[in-house]
Structures are given as structure tokens and as C-alpha cells.
Amino acid sequence: MATTIGIDLGGTKTLAVRMENNDLVDEAKLSTPPSEDLVGNAAAAIRAVWTDDIEAVGVGVAGLVEWPSGAFVWGPHVAGTGLQVRSRLADLFGVPVVVDNDANAGAWGELHLGAGRGYDDMLLVTLGTGIGGAIVLDGRVHRGGSFAGEWGHMLYQPGGAQCDCGKRGCWETVASGPALVRLARDFIAQNPEGTLAKALGGEPPTGEAITGAADGGDETARNLVAQVGEAFGRGLCNLIAVLDPQVIIVGGGLGSVGESLLGPARRVAADALHGGSHRMLPPILVAALGPRASAVGAALLAEDLATGRLSLRVEQRA
Ligand SMILES: [Zn+2]
Structure with a gap:
């Protein structure tokens, strides 16, 4: 030591x-x-x-x-x-x-002192401003040439929204804090008198304010968080198809929101998983070290x- x-x-x-x-x-x-x-x-x-x-x-x-x-x-x-x-x-x-x-x-850190303890094959998927992550195989970080785990930039939607990386339609353009904010902004533009606009007190939406409104029971905010969760779950399903990890640990600011986002993510991933009625979805857990x-x-x-x-x-x- x-x-x-x-x-x-x-x-x-x-x-x-x-x-x-x-x-x-x-x-x-x-x-x-x-x-x-x-x-x-x-x-x-x-x-x-x-x-x-x-x-x-x-x-x-x-x-x-x-x-x-x-x-x-x-x-x-x-x-x-x-x-x-x-x-x-x-x-x-x-x-x-x-x-x-x-x-x-x-x-x-998560593998040795956090939510990954006891596992050898683990994915960390961080959900915040974008999506990042890391692959642990047989107890070792798998880096590929150097840059493995940059799955936030998997193509999700050809011709989709502009990504910070310069490309279009990456996974993180539909599943991230900015994606949630964009959904809320579009909704409020269509429904300026709706409950979400009121729940946010007329302020421009932020990720934190939207997840706060969802936790406070606002139906629209809950739906938007669930929509981001579903997009997140579809991407997770692709990662499971490739790597079949024992566990997926979700970190990052938006990842720590918990069930309002991870519940829909799990449901969609379980539905989309091939052979899903004959196998178990790996546990999808919130990171422990924050x-x-x-x-x-x-x-x-x-x-x-x-x-x-x-x-x-x-x-x-x-
Ligand atoms: Zn990108």
C-alpha cells in the first residue's frame, strides 16, 4: 500500500x-x-x-x-x-x-471501491454533458489502441442534431443534459402556459431544474426525463449486444438522477435486447463514488x- x-x-x-x-x-x-x-x-x-x-x-x-x-x-x-x-x-x-x-x-475507482466491487466485466457509462465511459474486461481496463469507450459518439440518428464533436446524430445528442434541456425548451416554446413552464418559474430550463420538476411530480418533466432515459437505454442495449458485461455502472451528473431516468432505460434495453426473453439484462446500477x-x-x-x-x-x- x-x-x-x-x-x-x-x-x-x-x-x-x-x-x-x-x-x-x-x-x-x-x-x-x-x-x-x-x-x-x-x-x-x-x-x-x-x-x-x-x-x-x-x-x-x-x-x-x-x-x-x-x-x-x-x-x-x-x-x-x-x-x-x-x-x-x-x-x-x-x-x-x-x-x-x-x-x-x-x-x-468504481471497480475497486465503488459499485463495481465483485465484478470482473464491467462498463462504466457516464451521463452528463455528454456520454463517456470505460470498459473493464477480466478485471483490466480495456483501452483498445488508446481511446476505447467513447460510445457517446456512436451514430444514433443519421443527420440528427449537431454534436459537440463536430459530427451529427451521435448518441449523446439524444441522451445527455443538453438533450434534456433542448426537449424542455422545445416543449415550453409550444406550451408557454403549461405546467412545466410554471414549474420552472419562467426561467430558461436547466438539466437540474427539469429533473427537480420531475422529482416534484410534474408530469411533463417526468415524460421528458423518461424520453432521455429511453434513448439512453437503446444505446446501452447496443453496448450489451457487443460486450455482454456482468454489470453496467452509470455515473455522471444526469446518471445520478436515478430511477426516473434509469427505470425507462432498463425497460427499453430489456425490450430491445436480442433473445431478451431467454436471458437476463445485466444490472444497471448508479455509480457509488459520485x-x-x-x-x-x-x-x-x-x-x-x-x-x-x-x-x-x-x-x-x-
Ligand atoms: Zn459526437
């Missing part, structure tokens, strides 16, 4: 944790300056929880991260491209550093690095 730091480096906020023997002993939240200084932002977060006995540092970044080099390639919500985050942080702090995609780090999953998982990856369970040697392919 080692003392390590885990960082969740997002587009607007960064969370740093220090862990000893799998226990979280310190944490710090920082707002991330919207600059291209990704390394500087990570370094500030590391310093916020640093102690002299740190053996390794793990960083999860929202975007495409090359594995195992730890270079940040690109992300729609984080500035900068082609940054050698891992080697520069290792030079700065003089300890081993591992840098991974934030969802991969989150999956590692907003700390990626930082905690990054600290656990750092521990794996410090104790030799993880090697970042670049393997030569024949």
Missing part, C-alpha cells in the same frame, strides 16, 4: 485527492483556468494535497489520452492538444506519474504504478 495522489482534471474544475491504504485522507477542489496550461493546472492540483511521502501520482483527463505515454491528444471541453502531460509532471515532481482518460480512471470516482481511481492507478502492478512500458507490436 502506498501514499498516492489522484487528480480529476476537467474543463472547468479539478479535484485532487490524497489516498493512504485505499483511504481518502485529503482533498482539494480547484477551478480550472480556461487556458491551454493543462500541465500547470494539474501541477497546482497536485501541490494542493502534496506531502513528502507521495510515491506516485495519477491523473484522469476529460478527453483523448494516449496510453501508456500519457499524452493528452484532444478533448472537446479541455484546451490544448498534443501535450506530454505524464512526462512533464514526472519531471516536475520526481515521482512516477500515470495519466489516463477520466472515465478509465473512474471505472478503476464526483470523486475519477480522482480516486487515478490515485489507485498511481498505487498500482508504485507497487509494480502497473507498467507503463510501451510494448512493441510485432
Whole structure:
């Protein structure tokens, strides 16, 4: 067991944790300056929880991260491209550093300390501003070439709504916080005197306000949340068809809404599953570590690095 730091480096906020023997002993939240200084932002977060006995540092970044080099390639919500985050942080702090995609780090956290405990084959699907995720196969994160699990950009609807990634009709254009807001905005434009407009107090809809109205019993809000849940469930069914996981853990801000969204998602996924009357839908569970999953998982990856369970040697392919 080692003392390590885990960082969740997002587009607007960064969370740093220090862990000893799998226990979280310190944490710090920082707002991330919207600059291209990704390394500087990570370094500030590391310093916020640093102690002299740190053996390794793990960083999860929202975007495409090359594995195992730890270079940040690109992300729609984080500035900068082609940054050698891992080697520069290792030079700065003089300890081993591992840098991974934030969802991969989150999956590692959920697998060991969260809702994925006891499973070997697990998908983490994060539902928030978009859809991200990670694949755990036989107890290991499956990264493919580097970027596996970016299923928010599976084609859902040819010619559909514009996605943040620049393409059209991706899964996350119909299942995400912004998708829910768009549904509510369209409904209110058609029904300016309806109960939903009143429930939101005449304010422009936000994801939180809509799910709040749904929890408060507004029928329209419940239907819109269910509609997003159904679109989410159809995509989950495709993931099950490909990977047949033992469990699906749903994280992210909208994922934490719970049954009003996951109930419809499960129903649709069970209906759409091929051979559905002869097999069980895998459990679809809410993530247990909440907003700390990626930082905690990054600290656990750092521990794996410090104790030799993880090697970042670049393997030569024949
Ligand atoms: Zn997309």
C-alpha cells in the first residue's frame, strides 16, 4: 500500500485527492483556468494535497489520452492538444506519474471501491454533458489502441442534431443534459402556459431544474426525463449486444438522477435486447463514488504504478 495522489482534471474544475491504504485522507477542489496550461493546472492540483511521502501520482483527463505515454491528444471541453502531460509532471515532481482518460480512471475507482466491487466485466457509462465511459474486461481496463469507450459518439440518428464533436446524430445528442434541456425548451416554446413552464418559474430550463420538476411530480418533466432515459437505454442495449458485461455502472451528473431516468432505460434495453426473453439484462446500477470516482481511481492507478502492478512500458507490436 502506498501514499498516492489522484487528480480529476476537467474543463472547468479539478479535484485532487490524497489516498493512504485505499483511504481518502485529503482533498482539494480547484477551478480550472480556461487556458491551454493543462500541465500547470494539474501541477497546482497536485501541490494542493502534496506531502513528502507521495510515491506516485495519477491523473484522469476529460478527453483523448494516449496510453501508456500519457499524452493528452484532444478533448472537446479541455484546451490544448498534443501535450506530454505524464512526462512533464514526472519531471516536475520526481515521482512516477500515470495519466489516463477520466472515465478509465473512474471505472478503476468504481471497480475497486465503488459499485463495481465483485465484478470482473464491467462498463462504466457516464451521463452528463455528454456520454463517456470505460470498459473493464477480466478485471483490466480495456483501452483498445488508446481511446476505447467513447460510445457517446456512436451514430444514433443519421443527420440528427449537431454534436459537440463536430459530427451529427451521435448518441449523446439524444441522451445527455443538453438533450434534456433542448426537449424542455422545445416543449415550453409550444406550451408557454403549461405546467412545466410554471414549474420552472419562467426561467430558461436547466438539466437540474427539469429533473427537480420531475422529482416534484410534474408530469411533463417526468415524460421528458423518461424520453432521455429511453434513448439512453437503446444505446446501452447496443453496448450489451457487443460486450455482454456482468454489470453496467452509470455515473455522471444526469446518471445520478436515478430511477426516473434509469427505470425507462432498463425497460427499453430489456425490450430491445436480442433473445431478451431467454436471458437476463445485466444490472444497471448508479455509480457509488459520485464526483470523486475519477480522482480516486487515478490515485489507485498511481498505487498500482508504485507497487509494480502497473507498467507503463510501451510494448512493441510485432
Ligand atoms: Zn459526437
